[in-house]
Amino acid sequence: MFDTLQDRLQATFRNLRGKGRLSDADIDATVREIRLALLEADVNLAVVKEFTAAVRDQARGAELSQALNPAQQIIKIVNAQLVEVLGGQARQLRFAKTPPTVIMLAGLQGSGKTTLAGKLSLWLRQRGHTPMLVAADLQRPNAVNQLQIVGQRAGVPVFAPEPGNGVGDPVAVARAAMDEARRKLYDTVIVDTAGRLGVDAELMAQAADIRDAVHPDEILFVVDAMIGQDAVNTANAFAEGVGFDGVVLSKLDGDARGGAALSIAKVTGKPIMFASNGEALTDFDLFHPDRMASRILD
Ligand code: GDP
Numbered sequence: 001m002f003d004t005l006q007d008r009l010q011a012t013f014r015n016l017r018g019k020g021r022l023s024d025a026d027i028d029a030t031v032r033e034i035r036l037a038l039l040e041a042d043v044n045l046a047v048v049k050e051f052t053a054a055v056r057d058q059a060r061g062a063e064l065s066q067a068l069n070p071a072q073q074i075i076k077i078v079n080a081q082l083v084e085v086l087g088g089q090a091r092q093l094r095f096a097k098t099p100p101t102v103i104m105l106a107g108l109q110g111s112g113k114t115t116l117a118g119k120l121s122l123w124l125r126q127r128g129h130t131p132m133l134v135a136a137d138l139q140r141p142n143a144v145n146q147l148q149i150v151g152q153r154a155g156v157p158v159f160a161p162e163p164g165n166g167v168g169d170p171v172a173v174a175r176a177a178m179d180e181a182r183r184k185l186y187d188t189v190i191v192d193t194a195g196r197l198g199v200d201a202e203l204m205a206q207a208a209d210i211r212d213a214v215h216p217d218e219i220l221f222v223v224d225a226m227i228g229q230d231a232v233n234t235a236n237a238f239a240e241g242v243g244f245d246g247v248v249l250s251k252l253d254g255d256a257r258g259g260a261a262l263s264i265a266k267v268t269g270k271p272i273m274f275a276s277n278g279e280a281l282t283d284f285d286l287f288h289p290d291r292m293a294s295r296i297l298d
Helices: 003-016 024-040 045-061 070-085 113-125 143-154 170-184 201-214 230-241 259-268 289-297
Strands: 101-106 131-136 188-193 218-224 246-250 272-276 284-286
Touching (some): 003 289, 024 045, 070 259, 101 201, 113 131, 113 218, 113 272, 131 170, 188 201
Parallel strands (some): 101 188
Antiparallel strands (some): 272 284
């Protein structure tokens, strides 16, 4: 994961080894290397600019520490900036005061929503919650079936329209699901919604209608980390069309560069709440910016 970025940053830090004190020219050269490393990782340009300006300012203003050599000082500054662009503090899921807590998933088709629904429901179940999954993606013929399979594997019930029950109105399904959750006392409802391969006005409006019907406590925008900083454009479209509270990065295991992870929190102003890093239902956890930064600099 993020191998190139990791290698390039390590090479940059290696160049500083053995230096007694960093001149402004040393700092500028280092910042240039960091800039190239971030650009190669496909990080959003505005984020790269802010990141490198902060590193330069802090490196120039750094008090000479007895305990740290120049390379260590730069690593410390870069680490702090990475944590910052990754969102700072980990953000926990917000639960409703009165159950059920409603979590709605939005994102492009193939972004990993259905898989995430299974992962999140298992994650909640393992923490003592009683989740229910809702199949409100009626666009793709196989989506309901896929959610049912995922629900079965997670040991979580799935609310779905009856087979053969007309074309299916996802808003009506979502409403009926809420009634069922209240009746059966499920404490969390996870609503899977439809997504196309590209941003689509009709589906965006449908997601907004589902949102208005179920009043989510959390709308999670699911994005494939492998699409790099394109994630930012998609996120902006969803922010405008539906709005969201947090981001879930999926397929981090396949992301060699890191552009989505390092751009999205800063550009959208929304935290990365969870990360998925594999196809198994357990390849999933809360996203910790500090741990991710440490992994990059390891
Ligand atoms: P949806 O269309 O948004 O519901 O996306 P799916 O959940 O169907 O996922 C699309 C594909 O990505 C499937 O083949 C999943 O197995 C795969 N996938 C989902 N999450 C991950 C992940 O974290 N890592 C990997 N490697 N594959 C994933």
